[in-house]
Amino acid sequence: SSQDRVPHRHHVVQYVHLYRDAAKADIMQLIMYLLGFFNEFRRPDRDSQVMVHYENIAPEYRGFFDITNDTTFFNYPFDFESITFFFPYAWAIDPSKPTLTPKYESVSIPYKVSLSKYDILNIQREYKCGIDNGNKIDLLDGTVSYCNFEFDLCEWTQLTDDDFDFQRMKGPSPRSNVTGPMADYSSGTGYYVYAGAQGEHNEDARVISPVLNAGEYCLRFYYFLYGQDIHKFRVNTRVGDRDTVLDSLEGNQGGSWHTYSKDITMNTKFQIFLEAIIGGTDNGDMAFDDVYIFRGRCIA
Numbered sequence: 001s002s003q004d005r006v007p008h009r010h011h012v013v014q015y016v017h018l019y020r021d022a023a024k025a026d027i028m029q030l031i032m033y034l035l036g037f038f039n040e041f042r043r044p045d046r047d048s049q050v051m052v053h054y055e056n057i058a059p060e061y062r063g064f065f066d067i068t069n070d071t072t073f074f075n076y077p078f079d080f081e082s083i084t085f086f087f088p089y090a091w092a093i094d095p096s097k098p099t100l101t102p103k104y105e106s107v108s109i110p111y112k113v114s115l116s117k118y119d120i121l122n123i124q125r126e127y128k129c130g131i132d133n134g135n136k137i138d139l140l141d142g143t144v145s146y147c148n149f150e151f152d153l154c155e156w157t158q159l160t161d162d163d164f165d166f167q168r169m170k171g172p173s174p175r176s177n178v179t180g181p182m183a184d185y186s187s188g189t190g191y192y193v194y195a196g197a198q199g200e201h202n203e204d205a206r207v208i209s210p211v212l213n214a215g216e217y218c219l220r221f222y223y224f225l226y227g228q229d230i231h232k233f234r235v236n237t238r239v240g241d242r243d244t245v246l247d248s249l250e251g252n253q254g255g256s257w258h259t260y261s262k263d264i265t266m267n268t269k270f271q272i273f274l275e276a277i278i279g280g281t282d283n284g285d286m287a288f289d290d291v292y293i294f295r296g297r298c299i300a
């Protein structure tokens with residue numbers, strides 16, 4: 001029966017190995033496996049919700065994506081919020097192409113550092129605790145702004161004190177064999193924000209956040225800076241007419257999405273703007289996706 005299969009009834013020691021830079025979500029995922037969970041995308045009904053791109057997964061890792069017949073912890077509706085959900089490019093052979101994409105448009109796989117509502121309910125139910133969601137601690141409750149760019153730029157605005165505009169783009173960029181992304185980050189099937197180099201040499205494009213109150217924030221986003229002549233992608237703050245460069249990502253970063261996160265503390269109202277500064281050739285397309293602004297410090 002499913003009860004006998006709940007691991008704590010086995011009275012066996014289980015080991016986990018944590019690598020040095022394991023993120024909080026990685027550790028929580030491992031603990032979930034110890035508790036008996038399988039990844040949400042392995043449940044028997046997953047084929048109606050997600051596509052697994054086996055051709056982009058090395059044979060030795062394909063088992064991580066196989067459907068399981070153990071339904072012990074699948075008591076609730078399919079849950080993209082589960083901490084056990086991989087990001088769309090997990091275990092990819094070609095890291096510019098996703099391995100796991102939602103079947104339905106405009107579903108995205110969010111960044112997670114907390115158990116989902118259904119993760120908690122599943123644990124409580126199978127371990128015979130009281131069912132109670134009142135003790136859910138959402139470490140990301142202080143989300144001030146989040147955009148996956150599926151419909152528009154959300155609260156972000158194109159600036160006009162620059163040379164050109166970013167575009168929302170879906171699927172491969174025009175010259176993705178040499179520069180620019182193959183697909184967005186959020187789901188592998190949605191939109192990203194793109195600055196194309198063709199016709200824009202030595203020019204810049206900027207988008208700006210809403211006005212934020214003084215305080216401590218975490219800025220987090222994903223960027224794709226692939227191309228021989230990637231110039232600079234900059235993160236800036238603006239206070240009145242005073243701009244400050246916080247970071248400048250420079251040069252070719254290879255054909256995959258990378259995470260950016262930064263703690264920003266300001267003692268006055270301010271805005272954040274992201275800026276693509278194109279170099280002198282066509283081989284410098286830049287893109288970003290999934291921009292989060294959280295209150296408080298960044299959580300690894």
Ligand SMILES: [Ca+2]
Binds near residue numbers: 149184187191290
């Ligand atoms: Ca997106």
Ligand SMILES: [Ca+2]
Binds near residue numbers: 159160163
């Ligand atoms: Ca502009």
